[in-house]
Amino acid sequence: MEEVLRVKDPEGMEDFQMLLDRALDLPHRDWSQYSPLTLAWIGDTVCDLAVRTALLKRSNMQTDKLHRKASAIVNARSQAARMEEIRPLLTDREESVYRRGRNASPAHTAKNAQRSEYLEATGYECLIGWLYLERQYDRLLELIGEIP
Numbered sequence: 001m002e003e004v005l006r007v008k009d010p011e012g013m014e015d016f017q018m019l020l021d022r023a024l025d026l027p028h029r030d031w032s033q034y035s036p037l038t039l040a041w042i043g044d045t046v047c048d049l050a051v052r053t054a055l056l057k058r059s060n061m062q063t064d065k066l067h068r069k070a071s072a073i074v075n076a077r078s079q080a081a082r083m084e085e086i087r088p089l090l091t092d093r094e095e096s097v098y099r100r101g102r103n104a105s106p107a108h109t110a111k112n113a114q115r116s117e118y119l120e121a122t123g124y125e126c127l128i129g130w131l132y133l134e135r136q137y138d139r140l141l142e143l144i145g146e147i148p
Contacts, residue, residue, distance in 0.1 A: 017135060031133045036100040036126045043129025047144065048074050054147040073148065076113035080120035086143050094127055101126025 020026060031039065051073045055066055072078070083098070090098060102123030109118045131140040 015135065015137070017133075029133075031130055032097075036097075036104040037106060037122070039097070039127075039129035039133070040101050040104070040106075040122045040125035041129065042132060043125035043127065044074070046128050046132045046140070047079070047125065050141075050144055051147055076110035076118045076121035079124045080113070080117040082145060083120045083124040086145070089143075090127075094131075097130045098123040098127045 014022075021028075048070065051070050052066070055069050087095075087098070100123075102119050104119075104122060104126070106118070106122055109115050110121070113121070128140060128144065131137075131143070
């Protein structure tokens with residue numbers, strides 16, 4: 001997975017975002033100006049894609065089983081627990097992005113998590129989304145950690 005997610009590999013291949021930018025003529029943005037909930041929205045998708053990719057590559061099984069396994073990993077409670085583990089490792093800038101997400105006021109909360117866990121997970125997703133959009137893929141994967 002690491003080889004595919006590099007911005008440019010040694011042979012000069014582009015990453016997925018670069019291909020999208022060029023194909024769709026997308027402009028460069030200052031992601032720090034975006035709403036933390038918007039960053040969390042894309043961060044949730046990035047987490048989900050990483051987990052789904054790992055599960056799929058490890059085992060060929062029915063989609064409902066894959067979905068249940070992914071849902072057990074990508075949820076507010078798990079993400080809040082992961083955030084607690086990685087928080088001491090964050091740079092000042094990452095901590096700032098995380099806090100913006102945690103302190104946002106989402107319109108809803110998770111079904112199976114306390115509000116505090118949901119806010120921690122929102123901060124985590126905000127950070128992951130920001131790292132993705134900033135193309136800091138190695139750091140993103142480091143903070144996502146081992147996918148069971």
